[in-house]
Amino acid sequence: MTSLTWTGPALDRARLRRLLQEYGVYAALAVLFAVAVGLDTNFVEMSNIRVQLYQVAPTLLVALGMALVIGTEGIDLSVGAVIALAASVVPLYLGYGLLPALLVSLLLGAASGAVGGAMVAFARIQPIVATLSLMIGVRGLAELINGNSAKPVTESAILDLGSRSLVGIPEMAWIAAVCALLTGFLVRRTTFGRQLVAIGDNRQASRLSGLPVRRVLVTVYVISGVLSALAGLLIVGHGAEADPANQGLNMELNAITAVVVGGTPLTGGRVRVLGTVAGALFMQLITAVLTQHNVHTSYTQIVEAAIICFAVYASQERGTR
Amino acid sequence: MVQQDLDPRSDSVLEVSGVHKSFAGVHALRDVGFALRPAEVHALIGENGAGKSTLIKVMTGVYRPDRGTVRLDGRDRDFRNPLEAQAAGISTIYQEVNLVPLMSVARNLYLGREPRRFGLVDVGRMNRQATQTLGRYGVDVDVTRPLRTLGLGAQQMVALARAVQVDARVVIMDEPTSSLEPREVETLFSVIRRLKEQGIAVVYVSHRLDELYAICDRVTVMRDGAVVHTGDIADLERLRLISLMLGREMSTVRDKGTTAFDAGGHERRTERPVLSAQNLTVRHRIRDVSLDIHAGEVVGLGGLLGAGRSETAKAIVGALGTESGSVEIEGRPMRRRSPAASIRAGVVMLAEDRKAEGIIPNLSVRENISLAALPRLSRAGLVNRAKQDEVVRFFMERLRIKASGPDQKVSDLSGGNQQKVLLARWMCLNPKVLLLDEPTRGIDVGAKAEVQAIIDELARDGLGVLLISSDLEELIEGSDRVVVLKDGHVVGDLVGQDVSEEGLLDAFATAPAVSPDAPAPDPDADPDAASETASDSAASTSAAPGTPDSPDDPAGTPQAPAQDPAAAPVKENHA
Known part of the structure; x- marks a missing residue:
């Protein structure tokens, strides 16, 4: 848990609400899992679990960066486009080997984040506008680099990244898990992490306390860009193609959903890393369960919408306490 | 509206009598009476929380009084909303211009009352009339330009012209000059004089005494939700006006010992000041403010509301952009001023607004105390928990911060304890200079005494302290010397015996x-x-x-x- 709040003795109802906000997402995940298994015992089979993990890993990576950005009272809409950009350069640089291709992708992700962060921190453009323009521009750039059509990727090195397993768990999932641990550590234990949370909670007070507000903001967007690029690489590895026109579409929305369902308030000042992991898993599983029981996609979307509304409602009540 | 008998005795155009208003049990207005005669400019003055705004809102229909009456032209009126008051002839001009910035000047002037021809807006006529009208107010602009391209003064003039055009009998101006240039103020004054000639009554709210004496005929002074004086302004000496406003008789004997400051005072440690600010100027706020702070002394910064005290402190640490001026710390000039640079140089500021500029509400006491010191408590970017805990424990004990523990959320603490947390945040940086902006405002008596004792102790330890306080007692007893600001200028530097209530009130006046x-x-x-x-x-x-x-x-x-x-x-x- 990355929660720093102190839960003291309070009125029962207020306390119940607190508990719901703090642990609701874990409880919901557990209940959902139990229901899924109850409906169909095949759900716990390793093959199914592996499929779910393959799908959730990129979303989780993006959501981790998103959680940091949202912690500073910002939002990053450019993540899906960054995925496309990272994917688009893979076929171009794979010829030089796996490492150069990875590095170029991640660097481009960082550069995109730096541009977004600079717009927010120095030009003081609202995050939603800054990253919206970036989202449009970066996807255009990706299509320019790669062309409109999907390019197949056949290098085994990168395909391994998307398909190999370690101890029965996909490498992708390991990577996402390690990143989640690092993010949690970053938020809780490092100077940067604490400054990030303080800036999100009260920017003016942080500035007056001499915190490097601009540097922290730019760094946060850079981290989000790098994590998105990493997600893009995994997507290319798993799908064996680079398709800048379609890859990463709606990813920003999935990531925001995971963060919000995980209990991180959009008003900033709090980053719940474990909650974000649970949120991403929850959204993945609910879609999977509904799909596996042949519920039409339209209904699935409506259910997802209802969940998001409820999550936002629950997290809002913090403020009106 | 029930037809009322006209009251022949009343020569007032607007009369408020016996008005009570309270919010959640707290009295904002108590038995307030206020009478406005036709063709007079009536000053309404009082410190923060005196009830000026509430009274204005009662007169303009924003609030309805709990008890008492509002009479316009001798008739009882019960405005249910600002629109009704406006229709009855009471116009209000606020500090911020509330018009439509993107529409043209003429459109703004005639918004909702456009001259029409064949059911369409007669743009030509509207523009011609607007040019004429504004010309009379000394505003000579292209009326087809969007309003926001005008200067603030001109915008205010448009708002004024609009307000008066709606057949106003009474115009209420709430700090109309706070963002105006001197020339624009003069234009405003000539407009006010023209309003007077037309028989319109003006309520003028401002903290600038010079303006009040320059333009107003009568004055009403409010304090703690009640009217304490009404009369001709020419009969009221400035000194008397200020003592009415602050609620102190000039003859009051100084009552030593109500604050926790040591009567002994402090000694300067060195000849060279630890901090020297020269000619600080912030647009519209302060001008050419210079002051020195020596190690080991408490310098008070006095002045009435709006004198530029907080702005001076903020300008020193670089939280507010300055047009000119310099700050030297121990003789070394600071090249680029910013809060971070000031902190590195050893100058820290306790901000006035604890909630907006002080605490990080969702973080713990521990993190709030160590916030500014984080880089010093870290190695390789990682927070050293042991060191952090040590510092936090030390200051929680030294300042006697009452919390369930270092992990308690700071927003759950009382105001006094929050203030101590903020003091601790600065003290753990080992600063050379501490700028304190209203350090004891809004905290209980016990905490107040404790904070005052801490200030004393810090000065004795050799810190240079700048103390801003609206509490005269605190300012007098806590300071070794007081620099007095007025309208953004230094108007006095009181030393020794002059640091007294009389000396301060004199300087304010x-x-x-x-x-x-x-x-x-x-x-x-x-x-x-x-x-x-x-x-x-x-x-x-x-x-x-x-x-x-x-x-x-x-x-x-x-x-x-x-x-x-x-x-x-x-x-x-x-x-």
């Missing part, structure tokens, strides 16, 4: 012959009006008795207490 913000006579204004201003301000100057013999006054004349060298020549214009 000084009528600076001319400050750059004060209106200079407009050559275009009609001669009557000009001479009126001149006689007004001359009267007010002579009305202020016993201007302080401030040691730094180069002129040395009691009539020219302002230290602005430019003061003399312009003053002759007035005289």
Whole structure:
């Protein structure tokens, strides 16, 4: 848990609400899992679990960066486009080997984040506008680099990244898990992490306390860009193609959903890393369960919408306490 | 609206009597009476929380009084909303212009009342009329331009023209000059005089005493939700006005011992000041403010509301952009000023607004205390928990911060304990200079005494302290010397025996012959009006008795207490 709040003795109802906000997402995940298994015992089979993990890993990576950005009272809409950009350069640089291709992708992700962060921190453009323009521009750039059509990727090195397993768990999932641990550590234990949370909670007070507000903001967007690029690489590895026109579409929305369902308030000042992991898993599983029981996609979307509304409602009540 | 008998005795256009208003059990207005005669400019004055705004809101229909009546033209009125008050002839002009910035000037002027032809807006006629109308207010602009391209002063003038056009009987101006240039203030004044000629009554709210004496006929002073004085402004000396406003009789014997400050005072440690600010100027806020702080002394910064005290502190640490000026710390000039750079140089500021600029509400006491010191408590970017805990524990004990523990959320603490947390945040940086902006405001008596004792102790430990306080007692007993600000200028530097209530009130009341913000006579204004201003301000100057013999006054004349060298020549214009 990355929660720093102190839960003291309070009125029962207020306390119940607190508990719901703090642990609701874990409880919901557990209940959902139990229901899924109850409906169909095949759900716990390793093959199914592996499929779910393959799908959730990129979303989780993006959501981790998103959680940091949202912690500073910002939002990053450019993540899906960054995925496309990272994917688009893979076929171009794979010829030089796996490492150069990875590095170029991640660097481009960082550069995109730096541009977004600079717009927010120095030009003081609202995050939603800054990253919206970036989202449009970066996807255009990706299509320019790669062309409109999907390019197949056949290098085994990168395909391994998307398909190999370690101890029965996909490498992708390991990577996402390690990143989640690092993010949690970053938020809780490092100077940067604490400054990030303080800036999100009260920017003016942080500035007056001499915190490097601009540097922290730019760094946060850079981290989000790098994590998105990493997600893009995994997507290319798993799908064996680079398709800048379609890859990463709606990813920003999935990531925001995971963060919000995980209990991180959009008003900033709090980053719940474990909650974000649970949120991403929850959204993945609910879609999977509904799909596996042949519920039409339209209904699935409506259910997802209802969940998001409820999550936002629950997290809002913090403020009106 | 029930038809009422006209009251023949009433010569007031707007009369408020016996008004009570409370919010959640707290009295904002208690038995307030206020009468506005036709064709008068009536000053409404009081410190923060005196009830001015509430009274205005009652008069303009924003609030409805719990008890009491509002009479317009001798008839009881019960405005249910601002629109009704406006329709009845009460217009209000707020500090911020509330018009539509992207629409044209003419459109704004005629919004909702556009001249029409064949059911369509007659744009030509509207623009012609708008140009004429605004010309009368000294605003000569292309009325087809969007409003936001105008200067703030011109925008305010448009708002004023609009307000008066709606057949206003009463115009209420809430700090209309706070963002105006001197020339624009003079235009505003000539407009106010024209309103007077038309028989319109004006309620003028401002903290700038010079303006009140220059333009107002009568004055109502409020304090703690009640009216404490109403009368002709010419009969009220500045000093008396201020003591009414602050609620202190000038003759009050100083009551030693109600604050926790040691009566002994402190000694300067060195000749060279630890902090020296020169000629700080912030647009519209402060001008040429200079002050020195020596190690081991508490320098008070006094002044009334709006004098520029907080702005001075913020300008020193670089939280507010300055147009000019410099800050030296231990003789070394600071090149780029920013809060972070100031903190590195050892100058820290406890901000006035604890909630907006102080605490990080969702973080714990531990993190709030160590926030500014985080880089010093870290190695390789990782927070050293042991060191952090040690510092936090030390300061929680030393300042006796009452919390369930270092992990308690800071927003759950009382105001006094939050203030101690913020003090700890700065103290753990080992600063050389501490700027304290209202350190004891809004905290309980016990915590107040504790904070005062801490300030004393810090000065004795060799820190240079700047103490801003609206609490005169605190300022007098806590400070070794007091620099007095007025309208953004230094008007006095009180030392030794002069650090007293009389000395301070005298300094507050000084009528600076001319400050750059004060209106200079407009050559275009009609001669009557000009001479009126001149006689007004001359009267007010002579009305202020016993201007302080401030040691730094180069002129040395009691009539020219302002230290602005430019003061003399312009003053002759007035005289």
